[in-house]
Amino acid sequence: MKITIFGTGYVGLVTGACLADVGHDVLCMDVDQGKIEKLKNGQIPIYEPGLDNIVKHTVEAGRLSFTTDTEEAVRHGTLQFIAVGTPPDEDGSADLQYVTAVARSIGEFMEDYKVVVDKSTVPVGTGDKVRTAVRAQLDRRGLELDFDVVSNPEFLKEGAAINDFMKPDRIVVGTDSERAAELLREVYYPFNRNHDRMIFMDLRSAELTKYAANSMLATKISFMNEIANLAERLGADIEAVRRGIGSDPRIGYHFIYPGCGYGGSCFPKDVQALARTASDCGYEARLLNAVESVNYAQKHVLFDKISHYFGGDLNGKVVALWGLAFKPNTDDMREASSRTLMEDLWKAGARVQAFDPEAMEETQRIYGDQEGLTLCGTKEQALKGADVLAICTEWKEFRSPDFESIAATIREPVVFDGRNLYEPEMLDRYGLIYYAIGRGRTQ
Numbered sequence: 001m002k003i004t005i006f007g008t009g010y011v012g013l014v015t016g017a018c019l020a021d022v023g024h025d026v027l028c029m030d031v032d033q034g035k036i037e038k039l040k041n042g043q044i045p046i047y048e049p050g051l052d053n054i055v056k057h058t059v060e061a062g063r064l065s066f067t068t069d070t071e072e073a074v075r076h077g078t079l080q081f082i083a084v085g086t087p088p089d090e091d092g093s094a095d096l097q098y099v100t101a102v103a104r105s106i107g108e109f110m111e112d113y114k115v116v117v118d119k120s121t122v123p124v125g126t127g128d129k130v131r132t133a134v135r136a137q138l139d140r141r142g143l144e145l146d147f148d149v150v151s152n153p154e155f156l157k158e159g160a161a162i163n164d165f166m167k168p169d170r171i172v173v174g175t176d177s178e179r180a181a182e183l184l185r186e187v188y189y190p191f192n193r194n195h196d197r198m199i200f201m202d203l204r205s206a207e208l209t210k211y212a213a214n215s216m217l218a219t220k221i222s223f224m225n226e227i228a229n230l231a232e233r234l235g236a237d238i239e240a241v242r243r244g245i246g247s248d249p250r251i252g253y254h255f256i257y258p259g260c261g262y263g264g265s266c267f268p269k270d271v272q273a274l275a276r277t278a279s280d281c282g283y284e285a286r287l288l289n290a291v292e293s294v295n296y297a298q299k300h301v302l303f304d305k306i307s308h309y310f311g312g313d314l315n316g317k318v319v320a321l322w323g324l325a326f327k328p329n330t331d332d333m334r335e336a337s338s339r340t341l342m343e344d345l346w347k348a349g350a351r352v353q354a355f356d357p358e359a360m361e362e363t364q365r366i367y368g369d370q371e372g373l374t375l376c377g378t379k380e381q382a383l384k385g386a387d388v389l390a391i392c393t394e395w396k397e398f399r400s401p402d403f404e405s406i407a408a409t410i411r412e413p414v415v416f417d418g419r420n421l422y423e424p425e426m427l428d429r430y431g432l433i434y435y436a437i438g439r440g441r442t443q
């Protein structure tokens, strides 16, 4: 089937590559000429395990191609996927200018029936706006062409995106058109053969499903962070509590890991946007607001612990920081807890020696020549000359470090762990003082 994808960001590129991989003829369009040139030369602008291979072989097979030409893009696919960004506006609502621009282009250049598929995370009601934008362009051209608008939200996780796309838990399709539903069924047939994973519903419900899913997951995390903070004050161990409650299948073990706050391009943005949507329709989303404010505070927790340890005076202190990406297996630092920690430390006059297995270039791009930041080539280098160690991301290579050499290298034998990677007794044995999240020692 001929498919066009607008937007070669995270969702667009993974969707395009995976659909080409199963045999569809996919054209990816982006207005960013530099990005398209790179993609044509086989350079992938994001770090996602497995993506480069799929792009390489589908391009070679002629099933995946790239363009900056909007007209060519619209003409190509019967299905027109919109996977452009919806960055938050200042008030937290999603900025839809890129989505509506694509919708207008589709109306401007389409010559036959199209299904316009919204894959970007867009507020409830956007499908109707997309329909209006396409229709307005057709009217302007004096054409009465048929088209349908579908919401097909994406649930993939960075770092596991290929697997999530290839083996989805569910494929949500929101539409009132049987014709569009049939085409979507055909597109997704290769991913839906053994079990029926497609869930059909109306367009607005599909749009809300995406926000509800991310907000529910963010709620679980903020809930656990709140209980962890409580556990510290009560002398309880959140890791025991986590296992204790996770064993109840109604609660489950997934997404109940406490930490130094959730980050990334989705949870923070989507929780805020849904709360904003709620207030726009006259409803105060008390729970969503609380989820957001618990997370805001949680991102400052490591700093509070470090500052308290040094009696509130961090001037001239050097903190070794392991982990900059918002989670492992990505170089993405959007809304990462590491950024809050570094910025807090700099404000307090401390210096940071940072290492991340993948996000060094990204850190350089964001913070450039920031005073008080030294980028280190290895995790060991980050320790040299540092007073203490802080950890923000649970990369595999941080799980079993050489504790003896950590204890011998840093000036004060203290580890501030925002991801609960170790057992306190283990660090005790090496003479390291261990501050984790919700594990007995408050500050």
Ligand code: UGA
Pocket (backbone or CB within 6 Å): 121, 154, 155, 156, 157, 158, 159, 214, 217, 221, 254, 255, 256, 257, 258, 259, 260, 261, 262, 263, 264, 265, 266, 267, 326, 327
């Ligand atoms: C999230 C969702 O998990 C995906 O299902 C969704 O499709 C995606 O957003 C999206 O809307 O595009 P992602 O942002 O890639 O995926 O990352 P997650 O693995 O969900 O992690 C988000 C944050 O939560 C990370 O900072 C992570 O450290 C934190 N987290 C996660 C916790 O603090 N505790 C947990 O138990 C789990």
